[in-house]
Amino acid sequence: MRFIYGISTSIFLERPLDVFEAILFAYRNNFSVLEIICTAPDFKPNRIDPETRKQIREKALDYGLSLQLHAPFYSVNLADFDDDFRNLSLKLILDTIKLAYDIDAKIVTIHPGLCFLPCKLFYDKAIDILVQNIGYLVDIARENSVIISIETRAGNLDIGKPEEIIHIFRKLNFPSELGVTFDVVQANLMGNPVEVYRKLRKLIVNAHIRDAPRGKEDLLAVGEGEIDFPPLIKEFVNNRFFGPLIFEMSTPQRALISRARLEYILMNVTSNRNK
């Protein structure tokens, strides 16, 4: 029993991103997946030229590395009442899907939307707008052989609680091109990560692994924060969810430490199971 481990380019957060350095790091450290965070100015999808796309795809193929993308999320809001920003949000994600197709990335993780005052006062309308836009993205994803994965989000202004995500799936009739990226810290902010996982388990295609103090958002290594990982790992194993588990933390060292800790937890979980 083995997990599929990956890294997020968040581990290079403290400096401008060099995507080829990230690919090399993933390869040399035996990770199977690289999730590239798409943000300007270092990695804005519509600014990646065809030659660079080709090189990324070929390097990843050479190294046996599977790629996935995290769509832009700053100022991106698929539930926005403002046409200009809503359409721009759609465009930024469509650019990401196109890039995913070109570099053969399988999953595009998105933040579903933000709920500012207009949304808080006209919530149902905002959710209708969101469902319509995600439905549109799913159609485009289907044409490009990509899965759109909605990330769990816990913030006061975020849309992305389990009930909201399930509502979106229901409205869209559970399309196969739509999945969920389970973010452990976001789930922890909602309460018990195991409970959140259970609500969404059949929809999860990807997981962001990191740690944080209780009630806080952070990018710490597994064990540096207060999340109780063993019950969650046990839940993953019981549900035969093997990943990808993407280490979304703030340094390369934290990713390496986290993998070692998860392996140790996994070893204990499976040995207890076999007793």
Place this chain on the structure above:
Amino acid sequence: MLIGLSSIIAFKSKLQDAFEIASRCNLSHVNIFCSPPHFSLKEPRKTLIQIRKIVRDKGLSLSIKAPSFAQNLASLDDEIGNMTFNQFLRCIEIANELDSEFIVIRAGMLFYPEKIHSELSRKLMLERLMSLLEIANDSGISILIENYPYPIDAIRSLSDFYDLFSGLRYHPKLGIALNIAHAIVARFDVNSFVKDNRLVSRTRMIYVGPPPSPWHIPYNLRGLPRVVKLASEVLKHVQDVIVTIATLREELLKKILSGLRWGVQ
């Protein structure tokens, strides 16, 4: 000193209701919050003419609060930065159409990419702001920068204001909209602020509302007396200012109004 209200008081109904409430409460100013479905930047000229007629009939003056949710003049994403710029430009046009003297904006947000490339994002923010100021200047409109309380905000402290004003060479059309609730949350040094005439003389608007902001519903009103008290103190130092009361609830508007009148006396 003029006392007015933010049109968010009628966010759930329609903008015209904000004018009615202002009249009913003997207020003289309305700060229009530009956010659909309440008020869109795409409102046709016909609507703007109607608004201008209504406020003239009621003896109200207007100012424009630019949209401030996703908008980001400091964004390193050119599409986001340019769209923000164009929306703020439209706010200047609307202010012009409505005979308004001011637009109020959130200067920018510094997310991870903007923090990593801090010099570039600051440069972009200043360039975009300077271009807007030059355009506003041609119409005789001032741009007021509002302080925000969040760690991501480019303008949350007194030193941020100093940095911005010096970066924009104290442009004559650059002013301040001091948000008292935001200032309290961000531990903004209001005592030093009121002693600096360069900034105080440019303070043209003061927002007073429930902390941390009128968007945080349901309201926790425990901090409101402190906001009203601090606003009353600041008002002793500033002249020719518009006090904009920002709340979603009319009874709270009246409560703040009464507190302010008592505090200023």
